[in-house]
Amino acid sequence: MSVPVSATRRGFLRGAASATIAAPMILPSSVLGAEGTTPPSERITMAAIGVGGRGTGNMRGLCGFKEVQMLAVCDPVLAHRERAKDHVNQRYNNKDCKAYVDFREIMIRDDIDAIAIGTPDHWHAIMTIEACKHGKDVFCEKPETLTIREGRAMADAVRRYDRVFAGGSQRVLGDYKNWPELVRGGALGEIKEAFVACGGPSGVCNLPEEPEPEGLDWDMWLGPAPWRPYNSRLTRGGFRPYRDYSGGGMTDWGAHRFGAATFAIGVHKTGPVEVIPPDGKDVDKLTFRYANGLKIYHGGTGNITYKGTKGELPGKHGELSGPVDMERYRGRGILGDFVECVKTRKRAFRDIEIAHRATTVCHLGNIAYWLKRPLKWDPDKEEIIGDPEAARWLDRPKRGTWAT
Amino acid sequence: MRYSRLTTTVLVLIAVAGSIGLAQDVDLKKTLDELLPAMNAEKIPDRSNAEKKWEEICFQLGAPGKEAQRSEACKLMVAKVGKDTPTPVRLWMLRQLERIGKDECVDATAALLDDKNATVRDAARRVLTNNPSPKANAVLLDKMQGTGERDFKVALLNSLGYRADPGSTAAAARELRNSDRAVAVAAAATLGKVGDVAAVNALVAARKKATGDLRRCINDACLACAENLLEHGKTREATAIYKELNKPEEGRTVQLAAMKGLLKAAGK
Structure with missing residues (x-):
């Protein structure tokens, strides 16, 4: 991002001084670390950026951890940020939570250790990268990326500054019973095929123009996305079907389910070598072909279906002979995993590299759907082979002064 | 957002249906001339349908082996990005050029970097940003050095960064x-x-x-x-x-x- 924020460190300190003056005179015992609570000096101080529906859910969840102290919220929608601020203040029984329209004012706060991003997808890369530059850890709602190149840039920034990044796909481990263990543990033999059901690709946004409501910074909501007039559906969580902001159902539930399938099969650190869209003749489902012959199809009758040499899920399969050695959460759920990793500096279950690889599968599927032609993919170099125009979809130029 | 299985099926069927027999024998000029009025229609479904149809054609013309058709489509669009064309149509043409435009659209797009409409100007910049032609880099570089408008200079620098062409270093x-x-x-x-x-x-x-x-x-x-x-x-x-x-x-x-x-x- 190129335009520095006008807020200054001094400005922030002034704000903090005002907050101190306004603070209640009687301090709650939790502030002093009494009664088994974590003293402030040992807490992970956080800000929640993007506090609509999902972002608020994550923020509330994080506020539930005794190790976390939420200090700020940010959203271009006034009602969102006021609601979020009120929740945080109620949670801590004070008035300390500050509310921002511009996330860059949070980035320059040295007293904030980590951020939770709950914005639409078109903001994830810019915010993640900026947070890393400022030494902050990141919890980012899924789908973690809007384009494949954004994912790589995010991974580079996370590694460069040795930050903890956790993507918000709680379903990879949480939703599919013990299937990840069964598949990874070999109860189905070698997996030859998997079917992943989720929505289709995003497309053109032609929602009608509506008058901008008071308290909304529409330019900030759009940020790096191409300019278009306001429509209330977009700020109420209805942005997913539109390509400028999201990859549609393919990346929404796809980030969970392709993430889960590739994790269970053990191809979550690589990618397909070919993506073949349906052609109305020989191919009836979008097909991801992997170098080892594995095929993952988009579609099917359940959430995820596995077919191996020794069994199927759902269906008959073998049993596990012992515990399965695979990655698991380090804390309670996906949020607890993040909190634990911030404390221990270990890599999260949904580390950026895993998140990037999972969403790359979805993005490649979208590109193949949009362009209606097969794509050859080099998962090591992360390049589309032999189709320069398709390769132009790996990233998108951003609006105005925004850049990753 | 929850997508039902039915939604999935419908979306995939739409994708399949669209892939059959399109673009191969399309008279591009006639098609664009027919679609253009609807792209500026009052009724959103009319506009949306026309936009989607042309976009679909453009997407397919980017495929390897369709260079002549791609170039023809781009030249047709370039002829429609001027100020006489309604703004929504100009923007839609520019979106397509951002994805499939090459050398043939650089000059016309470069002219739009001075357009009075800031949205058109920024869309034109993005077209050049994602254009593989070395000429596009030269235009962006030249404009960046020449402009005195702070935000535009920043945006043009970002464009040069996106392209990462060593020619921009100095x-x-x-x-x-x-x-x-x-x-x-x-x-x-x-x-x-x-x-x-x-x-x-x-x-x-x-x-x-x-x-x-x-x-x-x-x-x-x-x-x-x-x-x-x-x-x-x-x-x-x-x-x-x-x-x-x-x-x-x-x-x-x-x-x-x-x-x-x-x-x-x-x-x-």
């Missing part, structure tokens, strides 16, 4: 000394993306006097350059950058990144 290096901090920050980010030795030299030279957010951005660009150099086997050059940044005055975040880089450069 001009971006000059902007590192721009008294407007936002411009200097964008120049630093651009140099970090180009990542060659000349970019590093400019960044290191500017770093000494830089403070605050500019210094942070220069440091980040230096680290990106070091990673790039390391990847290309230039260990000595990368190590020099990491040593330069491995100092307490750079702050904990940067110093740790530099220390990590030094270890990596040493093969540890």
Whole structure:
């Protein structure tokens, strides 16, 4: 991002001084670390950026951890940020939570250790990268990326500054019973095929123009996305079907389910070598072909279906002979995993590299759907082979002064 | 958002249906002429259908082996991006050119960088940003150096960074000394993306006097350059950058990144 924020460190300190003056005179015992609570000096101080529906859910969840102290919220929608601020203040029984329209004012706060991003997808890369530059850890709602190149840039920034990044796909481990263990543990033999059901690709946004409501910074909501007039559906969580902001159902539930399938099969650190869209003749489902012959199809009758040499899920399969050695959460759920990793500096279950690889599968599927032609993919170099125009979809130029 | 199985099926069927027999024998001029009025229609479904139909054609014309048709479609669109065309249509044409336009659309798009409509101007910039023609880089470079409008200069620098063409290094290096901090920050980010030795030299030279957010951005660009150099086997050059940044005055975040880089450069 190129335009520095006008807020200054001094400005922030002034704000903090005002907050101190306004603070209640009687301090709650939790502030002093009494009664088994974590003293402030040992807490992970956080800000929640993007506090609509999902972002608020994550923020509330994080506020539930005794190790976390939420200090700020940010959203271009006034009602969102006021609601979020009120929740945080109620949670801590004070008035300390500050509310921002511009996330860059949070980035320059040295007293904030980590951020939770709950914005639409078109903001994830810019915010993640900026947070890393400022030494902050990141919890980012899924789908973690809007384009494949954004994912790589995010991974580079996370590694460069040795930050903890956790993507918000709680379903990879949480939703599919013990299937990840069964598949990874070999109860189905070698997996030859998997079917992943989720929505289709995003497309053109032609929602009608509506008058901008008071308290909304529409330019900030759009940020790096191409300019278009306001429509209330977009700020109420209805942005997913539109390509400028999201990859549609393919990346929404796809980030969970392709993430889960590739994790269970053990191809979550690589990618397909070919993506073949349906052609109305020989191919009836979008097909991801992997170098080892594995095929993952988009579609099917359940959430995820596995077919191996020794069994199927759902269906008959073998049993596990012992515990399965695979990655698991380090804390309670996906949020607890993040909190634990911030404390221990270990890599999260949904580390950026895993998140990037999972969403790359979805993005490649979208590109193949949009362009209606097969794509050859080099998962090591992360390049589309032999189709320069398709390769132009790996990233998108951003609006105005925004850049990753 | 929950997508039902029915929605999935419908979306996939739409995708399949659209893939059958399109674009192969389409009379592009006739098709575009027919669709253009609807692209400016009052009724959203009419406009949307026309836009989608033309977009679908453009997507397919980007396929290998359809170069002549792609070029023809781009020339037809270029003829419609001028001020006589309604703005929504201009913007839609520019969107398509952003994805499939090449050499043939550079001149016409370059002219739009001076358009009175800021949205058109920015859309034109994005077309050139994603255009593989070297001519597009030259246009962006020229415009960046010529404009006195702060935000536009920053946006053009970002475009040059997106393209990461080493030909942009000298001009971006000059902007590192721009008294407007936002411009200097964008120049630093651009140099970090180009990542060659000349970019590093400019960044290191500017770093000494830089403070605050500019210094942070220069440091980040230096680290990106070091990673790039390391990847290309230039260990000595990368190590020099990491040593330069491995100092307490750079702050904990940067110093740790530099220390990590030094270890990596040493093969540890």
